[in-house]
Structures are given as C-alpha cells and as structure tokens.
Amino acid sequence: MNAITITNLSKKYGGFTAVDNLNLTIEQGELFALLGINGAGKTTTIKMLSCLIKPTSGNAVLLGDSVREHPQAVKEKINISPQETAVAANLSVIENLELTAGIYGQDIKTAKEMTEEMVSQFGLDGVRNKKAKQLSGGMQRRLSIAMALISNPQVLFLDEPTLGLDVLARRELWASIQALKGKVTIVLTTHYLEEVEALSDRIGIMANGKLAAVGTVAELTEQTGTNKLEDAFVVLSGGAV
Amino acid sequence: MRIILFAKRNIKEILRDPINLFFGLGFPLILLVLLSVINASIPPEANNPMFSIENLAPGLAMFGTAFMALFTGMLVSKDRTSSFLMRLFASPMTSFDFILGYTLPMLVMSLAQAAITLLASCIAGLELTGNLLLAILVTMLTSLLFVGFGLLFGSLLNDKAVGGICGALLTNVAGWLSGVFIPIDLIGGAFKKAAEILPFYHSVQAIKATLDGNFVEILPHLIIVLGYTIVIFILAIIVFHRRMSGDKA
Ligand SMILES: Nc1ncnc2c1ncn2[C@@H]1O[C@H](COP(=O)(O)OP(=O)(O)O)[C@@H](O)[C@H]1O
C-alpha cells in the first residue's frame, strides 16, 4: 500500500516556483531519499507534506488523508525533524522529550518510558537535566531527532538529519534510522551521497523544484549511463560529468 | 491535556527569565512604595486624593497586568520564529490549544501579581476586606485584555517590535490614559474622553468599585473591558491561525 501519494504538487512564492508539479508515490515502510543541491526544493516539499505550508496547487495524500482537506488527521500520524534544530531552549533534555510525547497523546507513564528509551538510544543520558540551549550543536540535533521519533510516527520526515553531526554521531544516527527501516515510512532529505547509498530504498533527485528522476541507485546509474550515483546525480542535476 | 502541557512549558519559559519575574511581580510594588511616599508628602490642604491608597491600589493592580502583553507578545513572537514552534505546528496541536496554552500561564501570573500588589496595598493602609479577594479575580479578568494584545502583536510582529509596542507604547498608554499617574477627572476635556473610550480606565474603575464594595458599578465598566478583550482575542486567533496553517509562511 502507498504511504504517500503526491499529485501535481507545486509551491509558488510570488513568481518563483520553489516546487514544480511533483508526482510521486512512496510505499509503506520505504525509506525514500530526496537528494538535491541547496535550493532544489527539498525543504519546501517536506513542509507541504507535513502540513506546515499550503501547496499552491496539487495535493498529497498520506495514509489515506489529504494534506489539503484533513491536515489534522495527517498530523496525528507523522512527525518531523526540521532542517534547523527544533528544541525548546529553556527546557531540559528530559522536559523536551516528555513534552513532545505528551503532545502526541502519550500518557505520563508511556511518555516517561519512551523518554528513557530515546535518552539511551541517542546517548543523551549524560546531559539529561541540562537545558537544551546549553548543549552543543551536535547534541541539540540528536535531541531534535529523538523528539521526532518519540511519538512512534507512521511517517517520519527527516530534513537534513545529519547536518552538523560529526562522523561518529552520523554513523550512530544511520544505525538508528536503519533500525526503523521497514517499520516506519521515512522521507529523508540530504545532499550527502554516501548517506543516500547507505540508507535509502529509492531516491528522488530534485533540481530547480522539479523531480528530475526517481529510482534505486542501480536504476539511476543505468538510466544515465553512468557507473556511480555521484555521476548520475551530476547528470540529473543538470551538470556535466 | 495538550493545553496543560503547553501551558506548563510556557510558564517555565517565562519564570526561567529573571527579568520577567522582576517586571511581573516586583515592579508594581516599587511603584506602590514610590507613589505612597509622594502621597505622604502632598499637603492635606492640597486636597488631592489621587495617590491615596484607595485610588492607587486599583490603578497599580491594573498597571501591573499591562506587562502581561509584553510577556505574551515576546513569548509568541520568539516562538514563532523558532523551529520549535514549527515542530509544534506539525504536531496535532490545534490553534485553540496554542491560544489557551499561552493564555492560562498569563492568568496565573496575573493572579499572583494582583494578590501581591493588593495585599501589599493593605500594608500601605488599604482596608483588608473580603472584597479584596473578588478584586483579585476582577483584576485577573481585566488582564485578559493585555494577554490578547500580546497574542495579537506576538503573532504579527518580530520580538523587537513587540518590545516597542507592547513594552513601551501599550504600558504608557495604559498608564497615562487610565488615571493611575494623572488625575483624569481634574484634567477633563478631550483627555478624559479618550480615557473613557479606551478600556484601561474602565479596568481601574471596575477593580476600584470591587474594592469599595460598590458592586452595581462593576459590571458597566467590566463590559467595556470585556468587549475590547473579545474583539482583540478574535483578531489574535485569526492571525495566529493563518500563521499556523501556512497561509502566510
Ligand atoms: N518563504 C519563502 N519565500 C520565498 N522563497 C522561498 C521561501 N522558502 C523557500 N524559498 C525558495 O525556494 C527554493 C527552494 O528552497 P528549499 O525548499 O528550502 O530548498 P532545499 O531544502 O532543497 O535547499 C529556494 O530557492 C528558496 O530560496
């Protein structure tokens, strides 16, 4: 079954088209990577899918509910780790996690259990009572992602999740994401090719607001007559190999 | 449930900033001491009761709550530009949850502030009666006006502009055009007219009537204040909802 069905989805800012007539389906349990250079339209796409901005035209249906007609129903099923770290600065790590869990409807007991799970999964135990604003950038990012996972979403949006993480933290996050594969539908944006190769089932390459190509690594290299994802990406983003 | 969780977060956010505590709870007390001293030095022949404690207490109770506009506005505005609120906008929280979640902590603050200001006024000579409890509640009710202003401007403007409008402009208008600092009845004319059109003077009168046990006079003043409050809240909800649903990102 499809988790996400996107039809003719567009977003215009004045005369500028940030996302141009997107058509795409993503299956349940799939990890789909949106790959593209800065300004390609990845974040704008994620924002429309997570009901943060309204599409100028077109629609997207998530697990049976349209972002246009039933954003409230969509919001119950999704969670997002925004591109910029999104934590409550004056709350502690624990408070941030428990608040998020509660907002998604977990009772106090479940919220506390889930918080402990996230704290250990993301290595936050040493800073559990520190205010978020006192954490390093990398730690804040981990917290931000843990807050996206704590609600057990059916669809998870990760907008550049490894931005600002060091190599080790990045690998740990990859492992966490891999552990979710098959259970949760994940849409991840990135401009790191090795991240895409390590994690994704399928890839959508975005350039200038358009979806230039969709497929597995093998399909994309075949389609472009190249050997590596990097070369396929350059060709599809409009560059020369 | 969501409302309570969000309200708790907001109250933590406000109370973890000591400047808020100072303006919220301490500032009306400083004014109380200052103006009481001035009152003591006004010779009785002058026959000017404007800073007498019966007038001062309701005025300062109202004036203190004017800072709720600043607190609310700053919080909403700062939240709005943070990715944290973006995360909450993508969550199942409704605009109703947000508005109530921002408003409830302010009501608690107003309640505490009014209690402190009015009880301190009793030390300064105000008669301690059962009406004082009621006056605390009336003050809390009139503080909704300022919470509404904060919600509205916080949804519209950045935090610097909110500081200017809610912090400087609104507190001054509320202070001068309510008769807390100047005798409006003595000045009369256009000044008095303006004060009577605006809600701030009526807030003070409603609180004063309650303290005086002059119950029939409460409602006419309160209705004017609540009328303004309802209109401002409706505007705030509309603007906030638009921001939230990404009509204007
Ligand atoms: N609110 C906005 N107003 C005007 N232009 C915007 C707005 N948001 C994004 N854009 C533009 O849309 C394009 C796509 O942005 P974005 O989706 O953030 O790209 P990406 O996430 O792929 O880096 C960029 O050119 C950006 O400047």
Ligand SMILES: [Mg+2]
């Ligand atoms: Mg982006």
